[in-house]
Structures are given as structure tokens and as C-alpha cells.
Amino acid sequence: MLQLYRSDCSGSDTDDSGSDDYEQISKAVSLFRSNQNNVFATALIAAKYYMTYLDKNEGRTPAQSGFAWTMEILATPGGSEKMFRMSATLFYQLHDLLVSKYGLQSSIHMNTIESLAIFLVVCGHGMSNSALHGIFKHSGETISRKIEDVLICLVSMSEHYIRPIDPNFPTTHSRITND
Numbered sequence: 001m002l003q004l005y006r007s008d009c010s011g012s013d014t015d016d017s018g019s020d021d022y023e024q025i026s027k028a029v030s031l032f033r034s035n036q037n038n039v040f041a042t043a044l045i046a047a048k049y050y051m052t053y054l055d056k057n058e059g060r061t062p063a064q065s066g067f068a069w070t071m072e073i074l075a076t077p078g079g080s081e082k083m084f085r086m087s088a089t090l091f092y093q094l095h096d097l098l099v100s101k102y103g104l105q106s107s108i109h110m111n112t113i114e115s116l117a118i119f120l121v122v123c124g125h126g127m128s129n130s131a132l133h134g135i136f137k138h139s140g141e142t143i144s145r146k147i148e149d150v151l152i153c154l155v156s157m158s159e160h161y162i163r164p165i166d167p168n169f170p171t172t173h174s175r176i177t178n179d
Contacts, residue, residue, distance in 0.1 A: 028041075065137055066110070073117070083120075084091065
């Protein structure tokens with residue numbers, strides 16, 4: 001377009017108005033290219049935003065939920081001793097105590113039995129967050145939050161059950177003295 005205009009302006013009939021027209025067209029083309037670059041950059045940003053925040057995989061529908069896994073372990077003879085390091089009866093007693101006296105609460109997506117099971121599996125086996133994610137089918141953030149909730153309840157419970165015979169500590173145990 002500019003080349004056609006230049007050839008038209010290069011004739012002998014050109015005057016100052018021709019060079020003004022050329023400058024205006026040059027500025028218009030420059031503005032058009034600038035706007036084109038802005039639109040392209042905006043499209044790239046919009047595509048990046050879509051790919052990052054809006055284009056999600058379909059939700060997982062696990063064959064067995066974490067609660068179902070927990071109930072299966074508790075119902076299997078010897079299963080709770082292997083996975084939770086305690087009998088099923090003791091598991092339920094601990095669960096009832098934490099819920100009734102120490103404030104362990106269910107959430108929308110996870111009940112207290114599953115929360116306690118997650119905590120005990122972590123303590124008993126030292127499993128990673130991603131391994132727990134594979135068993136219980138919850139996000140890593142949810143698993144971490146539930147472990148913290150159970151831990152807070154157990155710490156408040158420990159204040160009632162773990163205390164020295166004499167709080168002033170007048171004697172030193174022989175193993176510590178001889179060490």
C-alpha cells in the first residue's frame with residue numbers, strides 16, 4: 001500500500017500535501033501495527049490464563065473412596081493393626097474420645113474417621129503426602145490440613161494424659177544421670 005502511494009507521489013505533480021498524506025498513512029500503518037501487536041499480546045495472555053486456570057482435567061471418580069478404604073481396613077481381621085498400629089476397637093475408642101472431648105470435626109468432604117485414619121497411617125508408616133493422595137483420593141492440601149487438625153486434638157488430649165508424677169522434677173532418672 002505504501003509502495004503504491006510512493007509511486008503515486010513520486011510523479012512531477014507532487015507537492016507538500018503529498019508528503020503530508022504519506023506521513024499520515026505512515027503513522028496510520030504504524031498505529032495499526034502497534035494495535036495488532038497489542039491484540040496479539042492480549043490473545044497470548046488470554047490463552048495462557050485459559051490453559052492455566054480454566055482448562056482443567058475432568059474430576060477423578062475413584063473406584064473406592066478413602067472412607068471406604070478405611071472401613072475395609074477396620075473390618076478386615078488384623079488389618080487395623082497393620083495399617084493403624086492399633087485394634088479396630090481402640091481406633092473407634094480414640095475416635096470417639098477425640099470427637100467428643102477434643103473437638104475433632106468432620107468437613108464437607110471428609111469425616112473424622114477418615115481424618116484419624118490418615119493421621120495414623122502417616123505416623124505408623126511415614127507415608128508421603130502423594131502416597132496418601134493415592135490411597136485416600138484427596139488433594140495434598142486437604143490431607144495436610146486434616147493431619148494438622150488431628151494433631152491439634154491429640155496435643156490438647158496429651159495435656160490430660162501425659163504429665164509427670166511430680167511437676168517440680170526433684171530427681172533425675174538414673175539413665176540420664178549415668179549418660
